[in-house]
Amino acid sequence: MAKHKYSRRDFLGAAPCLALGTTTLFSSLINLRAMNSLMGSTAMVGGEYKALVCILLSGGNDSYNMIIPRSDNEYNEYAAVRSNLAIPQNDLLPINPNTTDGRDYGLHPSMTGLQNLFQQGNAAFVNNVGTLVERVTKAEIENDTAKLPLGLRSHIDQAAHWQTAFPQERVSTGWGGKMADILKSMNTNDEVSMNISLGGNNIFQRGEEVSEFAINNEGGVSVFGYGGLDPFTSLMTADISSMNNKLYEDVFKDSYKGVLKRSIDSNEFFNEAIENVGNLNTQFSGTNLSKDLRMVAQSIAARNTLGAKRQIFFVQLGGFDTHDDLGNQHANLLNNLDNALSEFYAATEELGVSDCVTTYTISDFARTLTSNGNGTDHAWGGNTIVMGGAVRGKEMYGEYPIIAANTNLELGGGVLLPTTSTDQYFAEIALWFGISPNDLSLILPNIDNFYNINTEEGRLGFLDY
Amino acid sequence: MTTGEWIPTYDDDDIKGLAKVFTGLSGSAWYTDEIEAPVQFGFPFNAYDLLLPMQMYELWHEPGEKEIIGGHIIPAGQSGMEDIEEAIDVIFNHDNVGPFLAERLIQRLIKSNPTPAYIDRVATVFNDNGSGERGDLAAVVKAILLDSEAYECFWIDNISNGMLRSPLLRYTQMMKGLKAEAESELFFNAGVNYEIFVGQAPLGAPSVFNYYAPDYVPNADFAYENLVGPEFQILNSSTSSNYVNYMFLAFMREFLNNTYNLQLTNVLNGDKGEYNLYDPQNNDSYEAVLSDELWMDLGYSPADLIDYLDILMCNGSLSDDTRERLTNSVSRTDLFTPIDAANYAAYMIMINPDYTILK
Numbered sequence: 001m002a003k004h005k006y007s008r009r010d011f012l013g014a015a016p017c018l019a020l021g022t023t024t025l026f027s028s029l030i031n032l033r034a035m036n037s038l039m040g041s042t043a044m045v046g047g048e049y050k051a052l053v054c055i056l057l058s059g060g061n062d063s064y065n066m067i068i069p070r071s072d073n074e075y076n077e078y079a080a081v082r083s084n085l086a087i088p089q090n091d092l093l094p095i096n097p098n099t100t101d102g103r104d105y106g107l108h109p110s111m112t113g114l115q116n117l118f119q120q121g122n123a124a125f126v127n128n129v130g131t132l133v134e135r136v137t138k139a140e141i142e143n144d145t146a147k148l149p150l151g152l153r154s155h156i157d158q159a160a161h162w163q164t165a166f167p168q169e170r171v172s173t174g175w176g177g178k179m180a181d182i183l184k185s186m187n188t189n190d191e192v193s194m195n196i197s198l199g200g201n202n203i204f205q206r207g208e209e210v211s212e213f214a215i216n217n218e219g220g221v222s223v224f225g226y227g228g229l230d231p232f233t234s235l236m237t238a239d240i241s242s243m244n245n246k247l248y249e250d251v252f253k254d255s256y257k258g259v260l261k262r263s264i265d266s267n268e269f270f271n272e273a274i275e276n277v278g279n280l281n282t283q284f285s286g287t288n289l290s291k292d293l294r295m296v297a298q299s300i301a302a303r304n305t306l307g308a309k310r311q312i313f314f315v316q317l318g319g320f321d322t323h324d325d326l327g328n329q330h331a332n333l334l335n336n337l338d339n340a341l342s343e344f345y346a347a348t349e350e351l352g353v354s355d356c357v358t359t360y361t362i363s364d365f366a367r368t369l370t371s372n373g374n375g376t377d378h379a380w381g382g383n384t385i386v387m388g389g390a391v392r393g394k395e396m397y398g399e400y401p402i403i404a405a406n407t408n409l410e411l412g413g414g415v416l417l418p419t420t421s422t423d424q425y426f427a428e429i430a431l432w433f434g435i436s437p438n439d440l441s442l443i444l445p446n447i448d449n450f451y452n453i454n455t456e457e458g459r460l461g462f463l464d465y
Numbered sequence: 466m467t468t469g470e471w472i473p474t475y476d477d478d479d480i481k482g483l484a485k486v487f488t489g490l491s492g493s494a495w496y497t498d499e500i501e502a503p504v505q506f507g508f509p510f511n512a513y514d515l516l517l518p519m520q521m522y523e524l525w526h527e528p529g530e531k532e533i534i535g536g537h538i539i540p541a542g543q544s545g546m547e548d549i550e551e552a553i554d555v556i557f558n559h560d561n562v563g564p565f566l567a568e569r570l571i572q573r574l575i576k577s578n579p580t581p582a583y584i585d586r587v588a589t590v591f592n593d594n595g596s597g598e599r600g601d602l603a604a605v606v607k608a609i610l611l612d613s614e615a616y617e618c619f620w621i622d623n624i625s626n627g628m629l630r631s632p633l634l635r636y637t638q639m640m641k642g643l644k645a646e647a648e649s650e651l652f653f654n655a656g657v658n659y660e661i662f663v664g665q666a667p668l669g670a671p672s673v674f675n676y677y678a679p680d681y682v683p684n685a686d687f688a689y690e691n692l693v694g695p696e697f698q699i700l701n702s703s704t705s706s707n708y709v710n711y712m713f714l715a716f717m718r719e720f721l722n723n724t725y726n727l728q729l730t731n732v733l734n735g736d737k738g739e740y741n742l743y744d745p746q747n748n749d750s751y752e753a754v755l756s757d758e759l760w761m762d763l764g765y766s767p768a769d770l771i772d773y774l775d776i777l778m779c780n781g782s783l784s785d786d787t788r789e790r791l792t793n794s795v796s797r798t799d800l801f802t803p804i805d806a807a808n809y810a811a812y813m814i815m816i817n818p819d820y821t822i823l824k
Contacts, residue, residue: 058672059672150471153477155672155674156674156678170680172681172682172687172688173688197701200664200699200701200703201697201698201699201700201701206684208685209685211684212701212702213702214701214702214703214704215702215703216703220702220703220706221702221703221706221707221710222706223706223709223710223713224709224710224713224714225713231799231800232800235794235797235800236809239790239791239794239813240709240816242790243787243813243816243817243818246784246786246787248818250624250627250818250822250824251624251627251686251687251690251692252577252627252628252629252694252818252822252824253627253818253819253822254686254818255683255684255686255687255694255697256629256697256700256705256818256821256822257818258684259697259700259701259702259705260705260706260709260816262702263701263702263703263705263706264706266702267702267706318671318672321672325509413477413481
């Protein structure tokens with residue numbers, strides 16, 4: 001066996017040495033998981049089915065044009081700072097949160113579906129969320145005394161931080177992958193990963209042991225002829241299978257064949273499971289996001305065949321980097337998102353699992369409040385959508401900021417300092433998904449800076465657990 | 466600085482300064498000459514002829530002073546192209562460019578994890594080609610290819626050595642290595658199909674970050690060895706199987722001759738006549754397969770065929786057990802005509818880790 005291979009025992013044995021030699025999350029996680037397995041803290045009992053759907057709005061969603069203040073004073077401030085990009089006040093789709101901060105809000109006019117979902121109590125918004133290592137003030141940032149995420153306002157770093165929940169470093173595993181590492185024994189079949197991606201490879205779903213199973217919106221990709229019984233396909237199957245079962249000392253070769261082998265093993269099983277459940281009655285639009293979410297719904301429908309008590313899905317909608325032509329592009333993107341969300345929610349109702357599926361959005365960052373002429377640039381804190389029957393909907397969580405320049409949150413150039421951390425946002429979701437409070441810091445290493453598991457201080461409250 | 470902290474090269478103000486520098490650039494000709502209006506600034510990019518260089522529209526250029534990297538001030542009042550030339554000179558002369566470019570180019574040409582010393586040797590040549598010239602890319606590429614770390618056998622078994630050949634490199638190597646030919650000298654762009662299968666096409670990256678990050682860590686094994694494998698970022702459960710499928714179609718189903726309306730069901734049925742829209746003897750497409758002549762030259766010897774492909778595609782690194790297995794497989798005269806046997810061998814080699822991984 002190759003030198004770089006290791007058993008779980010080697011893994012744990014080597015961990016203390018590794019921790020001395022490196023400061024990466026990788027090594028500390030091994031220790032933490034070792035402790036976890038000894039303490040057995042996260043319940044491994046069967047329980048009900050749950051699924052998470054993470055939608056990455058790639059490029060940086062201008063979310064202050066998605067959820068918009070509608071009261072006159074706040075709207076006027078908004079219109080002043082957003083100038084030519086402001087959505088007309090009369091076009092806003094009113095929403096009426098059960099708990100009010102005294103102001104009225106509305107949605108972008110292309111989001112009628114989301115308006116309905118919100119009003120019916122099946123969706124909520126979390127406001128001014130952003131990557132944070134610890135709580136910081138505008139003064140601390142200006143004095144250069146704040147501990148800040150790496151690569152603020154850089155796409156590649158910020159999109160990664162929303163997936164890793166470890167913004168002070170560039171790491172290669174994500175919190176969805178780590179949840180699956182902890183929960184994977186809940187699924188009775190490991191031929192198909194708990195983490196299914198419609199958006200290709202991603203850090204979010206990558207754990208130490210679990211990695212994402214990437215499919216396209218028509219299902220898994222089978223190797224032509226593989227498993228066939230005639231003389232030719234038998235030979236081909238034997239040759240490919242022999243290649244995939246060979247152990248390579250070389251980490252590159254072994255990883256390449258490992259991806260192919262897992263692909264062949266999983267796809268066969270997965271596609272059969274999908275075929276067995278048949279088609280949904282719910283109609284989906286022809287956009288990629290809608291097709292992707294239809295496949296998510298079909299994967300959920302196949303959960304029993306797949307032996308899945310837990311599923312984590314990753315879906316992407318790109319094109320949000322609207323430095324130019326914001327008005328038209330953003331309206332189209334939000335319209336596609338709106339249709340896809342409504343269709344997907346209807347599908348979960350058709351399948352009778354709307355209370356078991358929680359969908360949430362992430363994005364690199366929100367965009368500058370100020371216009372660059374015809375678009376907006378990279379900023380920081382922004383608004384997100386949470387959808388599902390389990391969500392305490394028709395509510396806004398996290399303080400909605402004043403949309404204006406020169407406030408105590410505006411850092412210059414129309415960038416808003418987030419008042420809710422991604423950790424607070426994710427903690428709620430992780431706890432609902434079945435991670436025990438004691439395990440929370442395994443997947444969200446900075447959580448203690450924002451949320452006290454004993455007093456529940458810092459809890460947003462959009463999901464029960 | 467020895468604290469191991471990242472040191473940012475530029476900040477937000479530099480980005481704003483550079484954004485101002487590039488204001489006023491837009492397309493230089495309409496996509497179709499049926500539009501009679503003069504070319505204007507700022508139309509959607511697909512309205513322009515993208516094969517022509519962009520042009521500066523001075524009216525749309527920010528005339529004020531710009532501060533960019535390193536506190537460099539670009540004075541107010543220059544023409545747009547003067548601003549751009551000056552800004553590019555500043556970037557080009559930044560100390561980071563040599564090592565940055567050296568590492569990226571080594572990662573594309575030789576290996577994913579070059580040693581700092583290798584990067585340094587190449588960066589030194591970028592900084593000065595020996596005649597006092599900075600940025601001599603021919604000298605840089607020569608330095609990369611002729612470095613001991615690139616060619617010494619000593620490196621082959623080093624754990625850090627290797628790269629996953631990108632799907633595009635595999636495609637071009639297949640076409641060149643196997644001597645794709647077209648009688649008409651017209652090559653159909655079968656690459657469109659390839660992109661659907663493997664998720665990569667020339668100039669088609671989904672964002673300015675290209676298809677993969679230079680520091681992408683594919684899995685725990687790579688992390689354990691502290692290695693990166695950029696090209697693995699687009700190798701997943703879909704693209705890995707689909708690459709195999711493309712090679713199957715290319716070699717076993719003459720897919721490359723069949724440029725449109727592919728009916729997979731027919732392909733899978735194996736009935737070439739059903740789906741092939743072109744008569745291979747009389748068409749304008751090409752054969753990207755081993756030629757009959759070559760196969761004859763090899764004397765129809767399965768062992769010679771595998772050896773030939775091993776040298777051609779795997780640099781002679783095919784493992785012994787794989788060689789033995791494939792030699793036996795292509796000896797199956799009950800299954801293969803001679804040309805089909807050659808195609809089957811090429812198919813199996815193209816999907817084998819001894820080929821897809823460049824050591």
